[in-house]
Amino acid sequence: MRSSVIGAKGKTNCIGGRITQLVTEVLRVDPADPNQKLIARAAECLRAGGLVAFPTETVYGLGADALNRQAIQRLFTAKERPANDPLIVHVAAFDDMVPLVADVPRAARELAARFWPGPLTMVLRRSPRVPDEVTAGLETVAIRVPSHPVARALLERARIPVAAPSANLFSRPSPTRASHVLADLDGRIDIIVDGGPTDVGLESTVVDLSSEPPRILRPGAIGLNALRESLPAVAAHDTAIRADAAMPSPGMLTLHYSPKTPLLLHEGSREIDLPLMKQTARRLLDRGHSVVVLAYGEDTDELRSLGVQIVELGHENNPTTIAARLYSALRECDELGANAILVRSMTTAHPLSGAIQDRLRRAAQ
Numbered sequence: 001m002r003s004s005v006i007g008a009k010g011k012t013n014c015i016g017g018r019i020t021q022l023v024t025e026v027l028r029v030d031p032a033d034p035n036q037k038l039i040a041r042a043a044e045c046l047r048a049g050g051l052v053a054f055p056t057e058t059v060y061g062l063g064a065d066a067l068n069r070q071a072i073q074r075l076f077t078a079k080e081r082p083a084n085d086p087l088i089v090h091v092a093a094f095d096d097m098v099p100l101v102a103d104v105p106r107a108a109r110e111l112a113a114r115f116w117p118g119p120l121t122m123v124l125r126r127s128p129r130v131p132d133e134v135t136a137g138l139e140t141v142a143i144r145v146p147s148h149p150v151a152r153a154l155l156e157r158a159r160i161p162v163a164a165p166s167a168n169l170f171s172r173p174s175p176t177r178a179s180h181v182l183a184d185l186d187g188r189i190d191i192i193v194d195g196g197p198t199d200v201g202l203e204s205t206v207v208d209l210s211s212e213p214p215r216i217l218r219p220g221a222i223g224l225n226a227l228r229e230s231l232p233a234v235a236a237h238d239t240a241i242r243a244d245a246a247m248p249s250p251g252m253l254t255l256h257y258s259p260k261t262p263l264l265l266h267e268g269s270r271e272i273d274l275p276l277m278k279q280t281a282r283r284l285l286d287r288g289h290s291v292v293v294l295a296y297g298e299d300t301d302e303l304r305s306l307g308v309q310i311v312e313l314g315h316e317n318n319p320t321t322i323a324a325r326l327y328s329a330l331r332e333c334d335e336l337g338a339n340a341i342l343v344r345s346m347t348t349a350h351p352l353s354g355a356i357q358d359r360l361r362r363a364a365q
């Protein structure tokens, strides 16, 4: 077990705040039927205070024992994540959540019955067992039961709550493939369990049940209408919340990915946005800038003739494919090293469209 030696011995990757080099081991598993020996190895590493990246149905997470302060500190160091950004705790089943929260409101039972396991995170009042490092000192804790077979197998085997933010370096897009995790965290973590590309491609819907009324803090694959069928009072995600407003979720507002290349988002209808985007592209090209367009399949023919580089997102009428590809596509755009990225908003009515729109707006900031 070459690379996980350091994690397995419970040593740290951080001496006096500096990151020491680890050899990161990649364990490839069949996502539908993960090899139990490899899962056991990854689970042991987590139990020993190690850092293990693994696929969930949304994005890859970087796991650490949620009750081990040292492991959590290593996790923040590896990601270069600011300490005021709280983590989501992943558990194998609803009952494993109970010791981590002050009480279980009826709404939590109802949402869990309908959406767990799955891409929904609930924010609840926390119990004293959860370290401050996990919640960034908040009196609440975010919890979810993932549905990905690899995540489930790992959590069931480890039998500990696992804090897992997205497995990217702070300021990079969330990883949807093991290769993205390796690009960001090679040498900083013990193990990557490679279970292939993730399914949804965007992070979970986060709903705050500690507030009155409950409200969506981060839109995701589970949309407002679906949530309202179980919890009619739930308030929509407030897109108007700004970084300088009172912050219900510290990390969510100010700390997010935006590409190194400036991203210009055109928000409106295709009829207005496509010609506008072409105009912007021409103006930039005329000034000698290189331009990459993050383009829907429907638009590529019209755009290609302009002489811009194109990274295709998929067809606008297929938001599921676009969500699955978005973060990969943003990484590709950055790698092209252009002066600007142009993209237009999605106009399709679909629960995922709002979540995609939210991520594009954050990337454009």
Ligand code: TXA
Binding pocket: 056, 058, 059, 060, 061, 062, 085, 086, 087, 088, 121, 123, 135, 138, 140, 141, 142, 164, 165, 166, 167, 202, 203, 204, 206, 217, 218, 248, 249, 250, 251, 252
């Ligand atoms: O799909 C996901 O949620 C992925 C996978 C790995 O599960 N995880 C993920 O974690 O996206 P992360 O750390 O990248 O995002 C966690 C979000 C942050 O925006 C954070 O502010 C919010 O959850 N959060 C965590 N604890 C919170 C709390 N107590 N109150 C409000 N927001 C919280």
Ligand code: MG
Binding pocket: 165, 166, 174
């Ligand atoms: Mg993240």
